[in-house]
Amino acid sequence: MLVYVVRRLLLAVPLLIAVSFLVFVIVSSFPGDPCREQLGQHPTPEAMQACRQSLNLDGPFLERYVRYLERAVHLDFGHNIRTEEPVRDEILKKLPATVELSLVALLLAFTIGTWVGMRSAMRPGTWIDVVGQILTLGGISIPVFWLGMMLISLFGVKLGWLPFSGWTPSEVGPDLDYRTDFLLLEPLFRLRFDVFLSALRHIALPAIALCTIPLATITRMTRSSFLEELGKDYVTTARAKGLPERRVVGRHVKRNALIPVITITGLQLGTLLSGAVLTETVFSWPGLGTYLVRGADETNYPVVMGCMLLFVTTFVIVNLIVDVLYHWVDPRIRAEGAR
Amino acid sequence: MSEARSAVWRSLRRDRGALVGLVLVAIVVLMAVFAPLAPYGPKERDRDALEALAPSAKHLLGTDGSGYDVFSRLLYGARVSLLTGLAAIGLAMLVGIPMGAVSGFAGGWVDWALMRAVDVMLAFPSVVLAIAIAALFADRSVTTVIVAVGVVNVPLVARQVRGSVLQVRTQEYVTAARSLGMRPARILFRHVLPNCLAPIIVLATLGVGFAILSAAGLNFLGLGPEARVAEWGVMLKEFDRHVMSDETWVFIPPGVAIAITVLGFNLLGDGLRRALDPRTR
Secondary structure, eight states, rough: OHHHHHHHHHHHHHHHHHHHHHHHHHTTOOOHHHHHHHOOOSOOOOHHHHHHHHTTTTOOHHHHHHHHHHHHHTTOBOOOOOTTTHHHHHHHHHHHHHHHHHHHHHHHHOOOOOOOOHHHHHHTTHHHHHHHHHHHHHHHSHHHHHHHHIIIIIIISSSOOOOSSSSSSHHHTTTSSSSOOTTTTTHHHOOHHHHHHHHHHHHHHHHHHHHHHHHHHHHHHHHHHHHHHSSSSSHHHHHHOOOHHIIIIIIIHHHHHHHHHHHHHTHHHHHHHHHHHHHHHHTTOOHHHHHHHHHHTTTOOOHHHHHHHHHHHHHHHHHHHHHHHHHHHHHHHHHHOOO | OOOHHHHHHHHHTTTTHHHHHHHHHHHHHHHHHHGSSSSSSOOOOOOOSSSSSOOSSTTTTTTTTTTTTTHHHHHHHHHHHHHHHHHHHHHHHHHHHHHHHHHHEEEEEEHHHHHHHHHHHHHHOOOHHHHHHHHHHHSSSSHHHHHHHHHHHHHHHHHHHHHHHHHHTTSSHHHHHHOOOOOOOHHHIIIIGGGGGHHHHHHHHHHHHHHHHHHHHHHHHOOSOOOOOOOOOHHHHHHHHHHHTTTHHHHHHHHHHHHHHHHHHHHHHHHHHHHHGGGGG
16 A cells, blocks of 8 residues: 555656646746836846846756746745736736635535435436536536636525625624634534524535536446446345345445545546636636636736645645545455555 | 448447437537528627627527527537537547557556656546636637647547557457567557447547536636637526626527537437447347
């Protein structure tokens, strides 16, 4: 087991280095000269030189790449060209909003998806199976940003049930002096349930919109996994010895069938982050998605670089954790790996 | 060949999902073809419309805040969406098929190197990579989005093609061709790739749907063509201006159009998969 974990970790390092190189190549090829934009058309040579040095635009390509890697390892992504704030600080400020939105969406998708998927596998062809198919097809066909618009228009504007903007401390909990940027989790840990409820209401619409993407995959995966498991011999045995269906599924099938579903849920993070970029833009969510889009639109390359590196690293690490967990949960795979 | 084709067609015709998909795709194609019959041009503004006008006889689906006719732009948008989806997947195939074929057929270090390149690209969330590629263009246009979405799809195509090639190359007729002394390139193009066609067709069909969805997203984010271009994602950028005054006719139709198109290609692709691969039936 330990050998496996170490081997996977060692494999992740060259992948991350290659990924960082691709990010560097893309970002270095952005059009325009950021220093010229910053300093105007006729800068002094000294100012130009200082600017190029601080933005790591000075010197041969490989030298710049090494310097960039060195800085990135220390989480130094340079300064935002527009605001001149360190990109790291800006990212840390915006990260919690994206993390909370993604977690709530993933939780929603997992709860609904496994429930619907399990039911539709147990009763194929009934109404719940139809619901499952609608979720599956809808999730991959309906643009998540448009779904967000529909939710805003219906539940936010027309019915006025839920807020659809204002993920800020003053809107979510005006009487709570927030110490972190975790607007949802902090009130929970400080046992301020009134503020927590308010945060839940604020996060509801974007989370519902975003959850449809992983929901499609999770529902489909759960259904096929349960169907496969239900056809196995031990299920026939369990039924033959007179176990009620509820116990057959709850005790025996569930444990085996949910393993691939959990893996798939973890691997949904990539599509989830992609969806988060779009969802955040619709809801003006102050997270990394809106930050990245604005950065790309302004060709603000320290911003794009920082966001991309963060997204990819998270993605790679989560994949790694999912893989390791998968090995740990399922003894059959562990045995195969040991051989 | 024609016998096999008619077998595929027969099984498609019996497949309700595939038929619905075919109808939906046909609707979008007809919209694109007959767009010039629309009452207004794609960039034609109604100067009398100082604000968004509700649907009426004059404007079937109303106008947006700039005086554009929503119905006409919806029809022209079908052209841009289909073009973007097809071109992006075409680009992905153009690069991905040779990449995957060489990788699977050559094996060894070539395979290793190409697949590591695929791994690196797949390590990015797709929209994030597409955004970064779109930012490379100084003047953003429809082409920007085609390239961004196309590049993001290359690793998926390459991996699929490689898998199929690996399967086919162990077949006896490939061994036979090799023992007859046929050149590897000839074996690849004459015997291996034609037998990998089925999964490639399925992947392409599903891919067009996915590409149209991603492209609409990029356009909505403002990384595509300017606001005057009649494209569904671009039309949805106006959402903020219209939601508070409940001018739903501006932002409901483009989303429905995207969903119908993507759903159509997904259903059709799934149906093709069932028709072309007898094992899943």
